[in-house]
Amino acid sequence: MADDDRLRTVDEHLALVLDGIGTIDPIELTLLDAQGLLLAENVRSDFPLPSFDNSAMDGYAIRAIDTREASAQEPVSLRVVGDIAAGASSRSGMGPGLAMRIMTGAPIPAGADAVVPVEDTDRGMAKVAIRRPVHTGQFLRRAGEDLAAGSPALAAGAALGPQQLALLAAIGRDRVTVRPRPRVIILSTGSELIEVGQRPSFGEVIDSNSYMIAAAAKDAGADARRVGIVTDDHAKLLDALESQLLRADVLVTTGGVSMGAYDVVKEALSELGTVEFTQVAMQPGKPQGFGHLGNKIPIFCLPGNPVSSLVSFEAFVRPAIRKLLGKRSLQRATVKATALEGASSPFGVRQYRRGVLHRESAGGYSVSFVGGPGSHLLASLALSNCLVIVDEETTEVVSGTEVTVLPLLLSNR
Template sequence: MSGGTGPTGQGALGGHGNTAGMRSVEQHLADVLARIRPLPPFEQHLLDAHGHRLAEDVIAPRDVPLFDNSAMDGYAVRRIDVLGADQDNPAVLTVTQEIPAGAAATAEIGPGACARIMTGAPVPPGADAVVPVEWTDGAADGTVRIYRAPDEGGHIRRSGEDVRAGQPLLAAGTLLGARQIGLLAAVSRDLVAVRPSPRVVIISTGSELVEPGTEPGPGKIPDTNGYTLATAAREAGAVVYRVGVVADDAKLLLDTIEDQLIRADLLVTTGGVSVGAYDVVKEALHGLGTVEFGRVAMQPGMPQGFGVVGPDETPIFTLPGNPVSAYVGFELFVRPAIRRLLGHQEDLHRPVVEAVCTEGFTSPAGKRQFARGVISPAESAGRIEVRPAGGSGSHLMGGLAQANCLISVPEEQTRVEAGELVSVILLDDDAAAHSANPLP
């Protein structure tokens, strides 16, 4: 499934121009990504590298297996000595040595001789097959009776049959899961260069906010955004630090941001970016001259801010305070930035598919709407359907929690009719499983 069509469902970035002084979604995203560079790679031990993406091409430094070894417990033989052996006419060989796994040196096998050998042990010189112990009388010394001849090279794992020295193993950008870590261990790599997980700091602003679990007093509400954005950043691959609620105090907010710079690769604030009297994020950051605030032609999430702060020019996103607005802004702008920090090139965005909308709804003129939706397979084979979920209010978390996609409606379209084909941004794996026709 393609994830490279951008966040809008409208194909390549470029899109529509400004609407009444607003910037388009594509323009804002392009400016964001132009300032984001992948984090520099560093070497990690294998277990610590798990879950990260490779920042190097890995070439096999040696063969795997390193040496010819037995695939079975049994007897290393010269196949010519056991040809024709059966139950009535067993081959009788002299057991001249026993070779356990880990043995460093073995004697050569001569005519009429064999070696008792364990799984993984090196095959001795002169032997060209291994007879499983089940085909013998199991003698440990003296002589052994063999009742069946193996195929040529039977039950021998040949040096390099899995991996050859110099063979490309894993390409830069590969996500290191259990199987890839096992392969690296098999070729004796203990350190690999990986892209670190970006450290993302989430800051919720607003004197009205209290921690979930606290009984809200008059005029107070739980901090929805801090938890929504922290978990969304984790899902995007970040290491997340959620700062507690910061009251509407510009100096306190600026001090908090400066304190967090030491551990942040990217900062996200939520709230305080509109035109209210207490929009302290704009007040706190405006003097720095590096963060631009403006309006993006989208619903929800029109007020957006982005820039860099601190001596290391740490990127900072200032998202709106309404929960759905903050989440949609994160999906469209912050998530691609996190993916870029991780070293992704092509798959920055959520997958986009086309679906038949089962219910009509209106859309604001001049703004790209991202309506919450639920995608599901249609009863008729070969198509998928989507229906709007919940209302359009940017405070309505109930519908967002039920949604598994966003329906993208272009700026010039003011209504979606039932039965119309629409572009849909998939938000989770469950939605992706329902879709069968990703856009190219």
């Protein structure tokens, strides 16, 4: 519990968490490994883009002045003196009254200043009839018109999506320095837990939390890994955590943080003096633990009930991961929706209810509740696509009123 008996608010606990989250040193990655990350360097182009004047169309390279009298009724005839394919390694040349067949992307020959699209000609081989005039520079891509040599291509902080990776490749960068994905290690605690694939005996529970939190961490942008189950044993828990310190940027445990007599996580980590266990004015997810291990590695100790665990992740761990990634938006965007039914909520507590968010045909959103407030109801959690947030001052949600909804959509975002 915190020093005083007052429950810490969600916002207060989140502020404490974010204040305890540092940074990760940038690393150099190949382009495809850098997808979805933020650039940690300013990138300039060493050469112009395009790097040479080239044709924007399949057609004929010509001098624009030679086509000034062309019309459909009286085409201009020019002698064709060669072909230029895309990828040509040397630059051709031509003079007045001549034309050269040219492919899209092929270099413009010396002496030419425009391209006539093939559809505006008779497609002649030795001579070509041009049916309309073109202007100087028409259907050309000038060297450097997209990006001049030495000019900025992308600034530090740019998010690297497909189009940014394409630009980096086009200017010859096969590796870039980025803010890396934080390595998030997840451990489930509890002697009652067994691995997926085993059939539970009486009193045993299959571990689902580590899969859920690992998936949520990946969705937030982390490199997430579960390392299995740790039984309710002080030494085994501390050994398991210590073994992961060199592999982790963030540690997450689930279970063992409530007021029970066998809550080993709370008891063991409290002895280290680096993790504070407190109670937050939220439902579910009241018991929370946060601190640091080893070389200031943040550790989150989340409740063991699955709904509590996911709500706690969304409220505290996801923003921490996003901060480590360098993202400007640390939390999911909320929307307003019309409640299709009523619900009650305790005063002074921020309640998170599972819901199904609907997009209305007339515009806007509506939301219906799924399951009750119980934090163990995993099946109803799986049916939900959002969390309905009931603020601390509201004790009753009335059907037809507007509520705040946190969509649980895949990011990526």
